Amino acid sequence: MDNVIRISSMVNAYLVKGDHTYLVDTMVPMSRKKLYAAMHDNGVSASDLSHILLTHYHADHIGNLCDIQAKGNPKVVAGAGDVPYIEGEIKPPAPSELSRAGKVLRKMPGLVEKYQKCKPGRVDETVEDGMKLEELGLEIVALPGHTPGGTSYVDRANNRAFIGDLVSNYFGRLGLPVLSSSYSLEEIEASLRKLAGLDLDYMYPGHGRIIGPGASKLVDRLIGKKF
Numbered sequence: 528m529d530n531v532i533r534i535s536s537m538v539n540a541y542l543v544k545g546d547h548t549y550l551v552d553t554m555v556p557m558s559r560k561k562l563y564a565a566m567h568d569n570g571v572s573a574s575d576l577s578h579i580l581l582t583h584y585h586a587d588h589i590g591n592l593c594d595i596q597a598k599g600n601p602k603v604v605a606g607a608g609d610v611p612y613i614e615g616e617i618k619p620p621a622p623s624e625l626s627r628a629g630k631v632l633r634k635m636p637g638l639v640e641k642y643q644k645c646k647p648g649r650v651d652e653t654v655e656d657g658m659k660l661e662e663l664g665l666e667i668v669a670l671p672g673h674t675p676g677g678t679s680y681v682d683r684a685n686n687r688a689f690i691g692d693l694v695s696n697y698f699g700r701l702g703l704p705v706l707s708s709s710y711s712l713e714e715i716e717a718s719l720r721k722l723a724g725l726d727l728d729y730m731y732p733g734h735g736r737i738i739g740p741g742a743s744k745l746v747d748r749l750i751g752k753k754f
C-alpha cells in the first residue's frame with residue numbers, strides 16, 4: 528500500500544510514496560521551505576515527483592505549483608472547473624456572501640487580493656467526475672460547492688481519498704469548508720452526500736487532521752447540520 532505522508536502548516540499537502548511518488552496540493556508560498564524540507568526528509572526531490580494532484584484552485588493549495596514545475600516535470604492534474612483559475616486565465620471571485628465574514632471581506636478587496644495572489648501554474652491533465660488515473664490507482668470524484676472544479680482522488684482499493692477543503696478537521700472537529708471562499712451551500716451538501724456514500728475509512732483533508740477510521744460515517748453526521 529502506498530505510504531501517505533501529511534505535511535502540514537496552516538494547510539496540508541500529502542506526499543505519497545509507492546510505485547509512483549506524487550504530491551497532493553502544494554501549500555502556500557510561505558510554507559515553501561517546510562514543504563521542501565519535508566520532501567527532503569523523506570528522500571524526495573521535486574524532480575522525483577511523477578504527478579501533482581490539485582484538489583482545487585485556492586492559493587493555499589497551489590502556492591508552490593509554479594516553483595515545483597520549474598524544478599521538475601510532474602504531470603499536473605486538476606478538475607476541469609478550476610483549471611482556468613489555476614492557469615491564471617480567470618481571477619478568483621470576491622469573497623462570497625454565504626457567511627458574515629465573506630460580507631465583511633468584500634469591503635476589503637486589497638487584503639483579499641494580497642492573500643489570493645499566487646503565480647499561475649500549468650495543468651497537464653484536466654479531469655472530470657468518474658475518470659480514472661490508472662497509473663496511480665485513483666478515481667476522480669468531483670466535489671463542487673467550495674470551488675466549481677473541486678476534486679477528490681479516491682483510492683478504492685484502500686478505502687481512502689484526498690478530499691481538499693470540502694470537509695475540514697481542525698482539532699479533530701469536522702466542519703464545512705470556509706464559506707466566504709465557497710459559492711454554494713446546496714452543492715456543498717450534495718458533495719458531502721457523495722463522500723458519505725463512498726464508504727471510505729480515511730479521508731485526507733486540506734486543513735486539519737486525517738479523518739477516520741469510519742470517515743464516511745463521520746461525514747454523514749455533518750449533512751444538514753447548521754453551522
Ligand SMILES: [Zn+2]
Pocket residue numbers: 583585673692708
Ligand atoms: Zn479552499
